[in-house]
């Protein structure tokens with residue numbers, strides 16, 4: 423186990439106290455009502471969790487990626503809906519501005535993002551561009567009528583599966599500023615296919631931006647998600663993020679960080695499922711003794727604990743590499759691939775240990791079982807993580 427500094431230990435304990443005493447008691451309500459209560463959103467602000475990596479100058483905590491994952495791990499133990507909302511907000515939205523925003527953009531958005539007054543989202547997926555995101559078709563054309571180069575970009579296209587889309591006030595969105603590059607390539611060579619894509623800071627209130635209704639989901643039900651349609655949407659020119667046509671590198675760099683967040687979400691859910699299994703196995707008596715006296719149950723628990731520890735170390739390693747500005751694309755993908763795989767084994771075994779009780783909603787493992795699946799899908803499926811990792815090997 424990595425030795426934490428005193429500051430990191432305090433942060434972890436603060437997050438754990440909040441997770442255990444405030445969040446866990448309302449997690450099933452969040453799942454049922456498909457909404458994080460306002461009270462929780464403002465308590466997360468009091469703890470500084472909406473702006474963990476935002477510099478203090480803009481109202482954030484000014485901490486690093488490692489600090490972010492210490493917090494997300496604890497939050498994920500209690501409520502995966504809250505943790506993914508926080509992860510997307512911090513690692514994809516705030517991070518986009520911190521790393522690529524102009525001073526004017528930072529001043530405009532970061533102070534409100536850092537307090538949770540506004541929630542951030544990230545939108546790249548489209549109906550015909552899921553795993554193959556570089557083939558996205560949403561177009562962005564400079565509006566020449568606005569003067570030299572235009573005052574606006576006009577966006578047209580449909581975005582799918584936007585986490586926090588229904589509640590976000592700022593969406594980091596990707597669109598083509600060079601439509602000629604939309605030709606599909608059979609190769610999975612993202613470096614060339616991504617050319618001509620730009621990143622935009624889109625407010626859902628901009629003219630022509632239309633949010634669809636929240637999707638009904640299997641898990642992470644408290645983290646609302648929707649489609650967003652752009653019909654001649656007018657995005658002010660100053661809301662271009664970074665350089666025109668260089669947005670794909672931004673998208674991929676943000677996902678390197680986002681995947682660390684999803685990996686630690688997996689570790690947190692897995693840890694919770696192990697903790698519930700240990701508790702249940704101690705209390706449940708069959709054949710005259712607690713079921714934790716049966717070797718087959720002990721083996722399940724031992725394997726879960728070992729896999730969780732291994733996943734945690736992979737995630738910690740990728741976060742530390744990011745903080746040290748070392749390459750970490752492979753490490754982030756490995757962490758996400760492994761952690762999302764072991765959490766799905768962990769919830770399955772934990773539910774099995776709960777027997778029939780695990781299948782009813784009175785026990786949290788039923789929710790954890792549903793929440794875990796998506797970790798193998800969003801921010802790049804497990805198949806795509808295999809492709810990314812293998813690129814570094816072959």
Ligand SMILES: Cc1cc2nc3c(=O)[nH]c(=O)nc-3n(C[C@H](O)[C@H](O)[C@H](O)COP(=O)(O)OP(=O)(O)OC[C@H]3O[C@@H](n4cnc5c(N)ncnc54)[C@H](O)[C@@H]3O)c2cc1C
Pocket residue numbers: 510544545546547551552553554582583584585586610639647796799800801802803804805806
């Ligand atoms: C709950 C949820 C929240 C999400 N939040 C966001 C968000 O906030 N922002 C956003 O932009 N997107 C978001 N997504 C989208 C998510 O990232 C995509 O669903 C994911 O990348 C997969 O794309 P797809 O669903 O189109 O699947 P597809 O790409 O159609 O893949 C279908 C299957 O084929 C496999 N496959 C595809 N290509 C290959 C290949 N080359 N080799 C082997 N197998 C392959 C996939 O792994 C998968 O098993 C979210 C999705 C969900 C479910």
